[in-house]
Amino acid sequence: MADDLETFAPVAEALADAARVVTLEHFRTPLAVASKGDHFDPVTVADRAAEAAMRDILARMRPDDAILGEEAAATPGTTGWTWVLDPIDGTRGFISGTPTWGVLVGLRDTDGPRLGIVDQPFTGERFYGASFGPSVAHWTRGDERRNLRVRTTTDLADATILTTFPEVGTAAEGEAFARVARHCRLTRYGMDCYGYALLAAGHVDLVIEAGLQVYDILAPMALVQAAGGIVTDWQGGPAQDGGTAIAAATPALHAAALDLLNG
The missing domain is CATH 3.40.190.80 (D-Maltodextrin-Binding Protein; domain 2)
Structure with a gap:
């Protein structure tokens, strides 16, 4: 199968879907919070379980790709593609109940980023961008869908x-x-x-x-x-x-x- 958007988009969406389910199970619930460093760097069961769910999907759908995630050791690959995962970007916000954290799903090759999803499970928003030839960027929430474009501000x-x-x-x-x-x-x-x-x-x-x-x-x-x-x-x-x-x-x-x- 060719390495193109039609190959990778369903995988990326499946990863975001899986992490959405796991994180929502834990959001705004009593959570034990650990710290990963001397300074407060929180991590919860939601972070680890969401990344594990995404890694399970990649093991089935793209077993030869590399994986770089926040919560588990990097996994080498043989295809030249690397999935870059942050199961909860903004864990401080997550444990505070604010809705500005997100699930990050990225894909890169040797030239740099090619696909990125910022998913906000609580609001149901998904921001998706990919560059495989012509760039594609859109926002979805349920059945709603809009194309994305940055502003034109110059000053x-x-x-x-x-x-x-x-x-x-x-x-x-x-x-x-x-x-x-x-x-x-x-x-x-x-x-x-x-x-x-x-x-x-x-x-x-x-x-x-x-x-x-x-x-x-x-x-x-x-x-x-x-x-x-x-x-x-x-x-x-x-x-x-x-x-x-x-x-x-x-x-x-x-x-x-x-x-x-x-x-």
Whole structure:
């Protein structure tokens, strides 16, 4: 079977469907919360069970592909394709009952991200983007479906900017973000992956983050790019391996924000 969108789209949808069921079983229920580090980095049974469900599907549908997930060891593959999974991006939001966390399903080859899903199980929204030849980006909720396209904003003074944590990353990274935010019309916090979905859907203009892992950014990057946006690191280079990321609706916003980040 050829490696094309018709091959991978049903697999990606099945992964998101499985994780949606598992995460909703646990959302807004009493949960034991563990931490994966010295600083509070929460993980729950929902994170681990959702990733396990996705890995089970890949073992059946794409057993020769590699898998890189947040909660279990990486699995090597032989096809050149890697599925990048984050069962709950925004576990802090998940355990707080907020609806801005999401399930991330990404697919990459040696050239970078090719497909990304940001799924919000509680609201029933799925944001999907893929680039296999012509780009495809759409939003679905039940029987509703809309194509996705980023906004056309070119001036920072008209822009809405998002990030997840007010401190962003290191002190220097936080100050760099603040330099950009001071030039924007509106700044909002705490969105996790949902911020990238809002960018792809044309509701906001910039998402700037730091301290990312590959599973945090791969799927959102594929989604935003498929919707016409730009995603790089803070130096304008590739962002798919994590670290810093700036996602922008237009080249003009991207260039202006990069100048300030490196100001």
